[in-house]
Every structure is written in structure tokens, then in C-alpha cells.
Amino acid sequence: MSEIVLSLNKISKRFGRIKAVDELSLEVEKGNVFGILGPNGSGKTTTLGIILDVINPDSGYFQWFGKTPTKYERKKVGSIIESPIFYPYLSAVRNLKIIADIKGIPYNDIDRVINIVDLMERKNSKFKTYSLGMKQRLAIAAALLGNPQALIFDEPTNGLDPQGIAEIRELILTVASEGITILLASHLLDEVQKTCTHVAILEKGRKLSSGKVEDVLNESGTVEISSENLEELYVTINNCDIVKSVMRQGDKLTVKLDKKASSTDLNNFLFKKGIVLSHLTIRKKTLEKYFLEQLNE
Amino acid sequence: MINLLKIELKKIVTNKTFWVLTGLYVLLLGLVFFGVQSVINEISTNASKTSPISIPKVSIYNFPEIWQNLTYIAGFFKIFLAVVVIIFITNEFSFKTIRQNIITGMSRFDFLLSKLQFLFLLSFGATLFIIITGLILGFINSSNISVTIIFSKFVFIFAYFLEVFSFLTFALLIGFLVKKSGLAIGLLLLYNYIIEPIIVYKLPDGIDEYMPLRAISNLIDIPNTALMQLVGVNFRDYIAFTDVAVCIGYTALFTFLTYLILKKRDL
Ligand SMILES: Nc1ncnc2c1ncn2[C@@H]1O[C@H](COP(=O)(O)OP(=O)(O)OP(=O)(O)O)[C@@H](O)[C@H]1O
Ligand SMILES: [Mg+2]
Numbered sequence: 064m065s066e067i068v069l070s071l072n073k074i075s076k077r078f079g080r081i082k083a084v085d086e087l088s089l090e091v092e093k094g095n096v097f098g099i100l101g102p103n104g105s106g107k108t109t110t111l112g113i114i115l116d117v118i119n120p121d122s123g124y125f126q127w128f129g130k131t132p133t134k135y136e137r138k139k140v141g142s143i144i145e146s147p148i149f150y151p152y153l154s155a156v157r158n159l160k161i162i163a164d165i166k167g168i169p170y171n172d173i174d175r176v177i178n179i180v181d182l183m184e185r186k187n188s189k190f191k192t193y194s195l196g197m198k199q200r201l202a203i204a205a206a207l208l209g210n211p212q213a214l215i216f217d218e219p220t221n222g223l224d225p226q227g228i229a230e231i232r233e234l235i236l237t238v239a240s241e242g243i244t245i246l247l248a249s250h251l252l253d254e255v256q257k258t259c260t261h262v263a264i265l266e267k268g269r270k271l272s273s274g275k276v277e278d279v280l281n282e283s284g285t286v287e288i289s290s291e292n293l294e295e296l297y298v299t300i301n302n303c304d305i306v307k308s309v310m311r312q313g314d315k316l317t318v319k320l321d322k323k324a325s326s327t328d329l330n331n332f333l334f335k336k337g338i339v340l341s342h343l344t345i346r347k348k349t350l351e352k353y354f355l356e357q358l359n360e
Numbered sequence: 361m362i363n364l365l366k367i368e369l370k371k372i373v374t375n376k377t378f379w380v381l382t383g384l385y386v387l388l389l390g391l392v393f394f395g396v397q398s399v400i401n402e403i404s405t406n407a408s409k410t411s412p413i414s415i416p417k418v419s420i421y422n423f424p425e426i427w428q429n430l431t432y433i434a435g436f437f438k439i440f441l442a443v444v445v446i447i448f449i450t451n452e453f454s455f456k457t458i459r460q461n462i463i464t465g466m467s468r469f470d471f472l473l474s475k476l477q478f479l480f481l482l483s484f485g486a487t488l489f490i491i492i493t494g495l496i497l498g499f500i501n502s503s504n505i506s507v508t509i510i511f512s513k514f515v516f517i518f519a520y521f522l523e524v525f526s527f528l529t530f531a532l533l534i535g536f537l538v539k540k541s542g543l544a545i546g547l548l549l550l551y552n553y554i555i556e557p558i559i560v561y562k563l564p565d566g567i568d569e570y571m572p573l574r575a576i577s578n579l580i581d582i583p584n585t586a587l588m589q590l591v592g593v594n595f596r597d598y599i600a601f602t603d604v605a606v607c608i609g610y611t612a613l614f615t616f617l618t619y620l621i622l623k624k625r626d627l
Contacts, residue, residue: 109592115463119624134466134470135465137463137465138464138465144459146457148457149457150371150455150457151455152374153370153371153374157370161370161371162371162464164370165464165466166465167465246620266494303437
């Protein structure tokens with residue numbers, strides 16, 4: 064039985080007529096990289112605001128590290144919510160010193176985190192002179208300050224260039240490998256698939272489903288294939304037991320696979336039958352499609 | 361406690377707006393302190409020319425009366441410090457740094473406490489400024505100098521500290537209530553110069569002096585110069601216990617209301 068870092072129990076929050084969070088229950092275990100996936104306005108930021116005590120829930124309760132939360136639990140969590148927030152007229156270092164003071168951390172950790180996000184050269188510049196990407200990096204540095212036991216990232220790759228996005232995802236994986244629990248909110252399916260171990264899908268504040276990423280977001284569901292002899296391929300594949308349905312589309316076949324199966328299994332099956340594919344692509348579900356499917360089920 | 365003060369200091373020491381505004385306050389009040397005597401002299405010489413009776417010379421820099429004189433004058437300028445407070449409080453809302461402070465690990469009560477420490481520091485600085493200028497002006501202008509005389513009316517200094525601190529907690533409340541600097545400053549000026557004076561005017565005597573800002577300013581009464589006595593009015597040359605109690609009461613009330621707002625609100 065693994066340790067529960069964060070649990071939410073039927074948390075609800077309304078803003079006027081809008082139900083931002085609707086009876087949301089979650090459990091995040093130690094070492095999870097837990098994604099909260101949902102379209103814009105689905106209540107991700109509101110949920111994070113509640114567990115960090117800046118938004119008062121209307122009902123429900125939550126616990127950090129098995130305790131009713133106080134400021135002492137928050138000190139052990141590094142967080143970025145929505146956009147990077149710092150005192151604009153203070154330098155990066157001064158801003159981080161304030162954060163270190165609040166958390167009760169020695170200042171000698173500041174250079175370490177500034178190094179991680181590659182801001183050493185600009186560490187004495189005022190925050191307001193930073194570019195958007197640099198601001199986001201500083202926010203990540205602030206979250207990492209003092210080796211927190213858990214990290215909360217709300218859209219962490221917002222505003223970063225492709226290299227920055229890759230670096231941050233790399234960083235998340237590195238941090239996660241050290242056993243730090245991570246909660247990551249995102250509207251990017253791809254981001255969650257690439258970094259998370261677990262996911263909860265939100266829609267209008269309600270949890271649609273949750274679990275391990277490979278179970279919830281079974282991406283190998285649909286593949287497109289073709290070969291020299293399409294007719295032969297069509298007949299063969301209809302006799303394959305990991306295939307749920309086959310549809311002919313021009314010179315390609317669109318194949319829906321069984322939940323448990325992957326595209327590699329399909330390829331292996333065909334290879335054994337002596338068919339070589341000239342084309343194979345995995346149809347990634349877009350988030351929109353995913354939601355349509357979930358809602359239709 | 362000390363840690364919160366340390367955080368608060370980091371927020372202000374490199375802030376230009378803070379130093380410009382407090383610098384302006386010190387400059388302005390300094391000019392008034394040093395210049396007010398010559399203005400009074402001018403007035404009394406002019407008055408003597410037309411008056412049938414001789415008008416006594418008024419010196420406002422004599423120990424120990426100087427303390428009441430200076431603190432009374434300084435009372436008109438505390439609004440300046442209130443504006444500084446409002447700017448700093450509303451900054452925390454417009455930068456959203458209040459939110460970040462809580463997320464990072466302050467409790468809401470800690471945040472309020474850190475702001476109260478800021479008010480305390482500001483009031484303390486303003487009081488210290490009066491003590492220093494008072495000592496300088498007093499030593500230059502008094503003929504009668506001894507430790508007992510210098511400090512015999514020092515209670516006005518304590519009263520002044522309370523007056524400023526109470527007023528600043530009012531500004532704090534407005535800052536938390538309104539969150540936007542322009543609006544909050546506007547509301548403060550409007551209430552201080554127009555709304556409350558009208559209410560005070562409408563209310564019967566005896567009750568009107570319990571209006572908050574009036575009560576706070578009442579702590580230090582108009583100095584009783586020989587000139588005033590001549591006209592036959594007599595003001596309080598002491599600090600009344602009930603005034604102190606009312607003032608402390610309001611300070612507690614403003615602080616408590618601020619806490620309620622902070623507690624209830626989504627940040
Ligand atoms: N302070 C507020 N006042 C009123 N409504 C709010 C407030 N904050 C959030 N909402 C509403 O609550 C709902 C959820 O917002 P939230 O910011 O949690 O969504 P999100 O999932 O983080 O979206 P995004 O992907 O755009 O960041 C939205 O409908 C939003 O309009
Ligand atoms: Mg959001």
C-alpha cells in the first residue's frame with residue numbers, strides 16, 4: 064500500500080452560476096506524475112487553487128500528506144499556478160530570497176535552482192525585464208527551491224519555445240525519477256501522455272475518468288495501414304483477434320484495435336502471415352476527439 | 361515574527377516608489393516644521409499693528425510644548441503615509457503576489473501580520489522623525505533646557521505613534537477592501553476630507569467625535585498657545601485616556617475586519 068500524498072474528497076466550487084469544480088475526488092500517491100487533463104475552463108486551475116488554499120471550496124475537503132492542511136504542508140510543496148508571479152521591481156535572486164524566507168530555506172539553494180533553469184546570466188535582472196519564457200523558467204526554479212516533496216505545475220510549458228518545452232518535460236521526468244510526486248494540469252493530451260503516469264480527465268469541473276495513463280488514454284486504439292496488396296491485407300486482418308473493426312479508406316485501411324493490443328502486436332501478427340506493411344501510422348486522438356468519445360459513451 | 365519583517369523589508373528596500381513617497385513626506389514635513397515659526401511671527405506682527413491690545417509672542421519650539429505643537433501639525437500629513445500603505449497593499453493584489461505568498465507557505469494570518477509590521481515600521485519611522493526634528497528645533501530655540509522639561513510632555517510622541525498607526529490600519533482596511541490603488545486612494549481621500557466631515561457636521565456634539573477618523577485625530581488637540589488663551593478658547597494640553605481607548609478600539613476593529621476580508625476572499 065503506497066503512501067497518499069494528496070487526496071480530494073468531493074470538492075465543489077461555484078463562481079456565481081458556473082460550477083467550476085463539481086464533487087471532485089482524487090487520490091495522488093507518492094511518486095505519481097499525476098496529470099489533470101481538461102479543456103479550457105474545465106476547472107484545473109480552480110482545483111489547484113483550492114488545494115493550495117487560495118480558493119475556498121464551497122464543500123468537500125482535502126488532505127496533504129494525510130493531514131488537514133496548514134501552511135506547513137504548503138511549505139513542502141513547490142507550485143506554479145497559471146502564470147509566473149513575482150515582484151516585478153525585484154531581481155530574480157531577491158524574489159527567490161523572499162520565497163526562501165517564506166519556506167524557511169537557506170539561500171544557498173538559490174543558485175542551484177537558477178542553474179537548473181539556465182538563468183544564471185540574468186539572475187540580477189529585474190523580473191519585469193524578463194521575456195515570457197524566462198519568467199516561466201524562473202517560476203519553475205521557484206517551485207524547485209528547497210527540494211519540495213511534491214510539485215504542482217499548471218500549464219508548465221506555457222510560453223516556452225520548442226527547446227524549452229523539451230527541457231521542461233525532461234526536467235519533470237528527472238524530478239519524478241527522484242521520487243518526487245508531481246501534479247500537472249494541462250489541456251495538452253500530448254503533454255500528459257509524454258510525462259504522466261496517471262491522469263484524471265476533467266470536463267466542466269467533473270471527473271470523467273481517471274487512472275493510469277496507458278489505461279485511460281489508450282492511444283494505440285486506431286491505426287492506419289496499407290500494403291502492396293490491399294485485398295490480401297483486408298482479408299487477413301479480418302481474421303486477426305486483436306482487431307475490432309476494419310474500414311477501407313482509399314488505399315488505406317483504418318483499423319480499430321482491441322484495448323489491450325498495441326500497433327506492434329498488429330505488425331507482428333501480419334509479419335508472421337508474410338505481409339509487409341508499406342504504411343503504418345498511429346492515429347493520435349486529439350483532446351477534442353477524446354472528449355467527444357468520452358461524452359458519447 | 362522576525363522572519364515576516366525580513367520578508368516585508370525585502371519587498372520595500374529596493375522599491376523606488378516607496379523611497380520617493382517617504383522622501384517627499386520627510387522633505388515636506390521638514391519644511392513645514394522649520395518654516396511654521398516665521399509664518400506665525402508674520403501673522404502676529406501684522407495682527408499687532410491693528411490690534412488695540414498687544415499680542416504675545418508665540419514660540420512653538422519651546423520645550424516641552426514643542427511635542428504637542430509638532431505632533432499636532434504632523435497629524436495633517438499622515439494621509440501621505442496612508443497613501444504609501446494603500447499603494448503597497450494594492451500592489452500585492454495587482455501583482456497577485458499575495459496569492460503567491462500564500463501558495464508558497466504563508467498563512468493568511470501571517471500575511472496580515474507582515475502588513476501590520478510594515479505599518480508599525482512606518483509609524484515608528486514617522487515618530488522617530490518628529491523626535492529628531494523636535495530635539496533639534498527645541499535645543500536651538502529653548503532657553504530653558506533640562507531633561508525633565510524636555511521629556512515632560514513626551515506623552516504626545518506616544519499619542520502620535522498611536523494616531524498614525526490607527527490611521528494606517530484604516531488605510532489597510534480600505535486597501536484590502538478595494539484592491540485597486542487608484543480607487544482605494546480616491547476612497548480614502550473622499551472619506552477623510554468629505555464624507556466624514558459631513559457626517560460629523562450633521563451629528564450632534566458629543567457623538568460626532570466618535571467617528572473613526574475624527575476620533576483618531578482628536579487624540580492630540582489643538583495646541584493651547586497664549587494666543588488662543590487670549591481669545592478665550594481652551595484646548596486640551598494632555599492626552600485623554602478615553603481617546604486612547606477609542607483609538608485602540610478602532611485599530612482593533614479595522615484589523616479584525618481586514619482579517620475577515622482576507623479570510624473569506626478567494627485570492
Ligand atoms: N475568479 C473567478 N470568478 C468567476 N469565475 C471564475 C473565476 N475563476 C474561474 N472561474 C470560472 O471557473 C471555470 C473554471 O476555470 P479554471 O480557471 O479553473 O479553468 P482551467 O481548467 O484552468 O482552464 P484553462 O485551461 O483555460 O486554464 C471557468 O468557467 C471560469 O470562467
Ligand atoms: Mg488554468
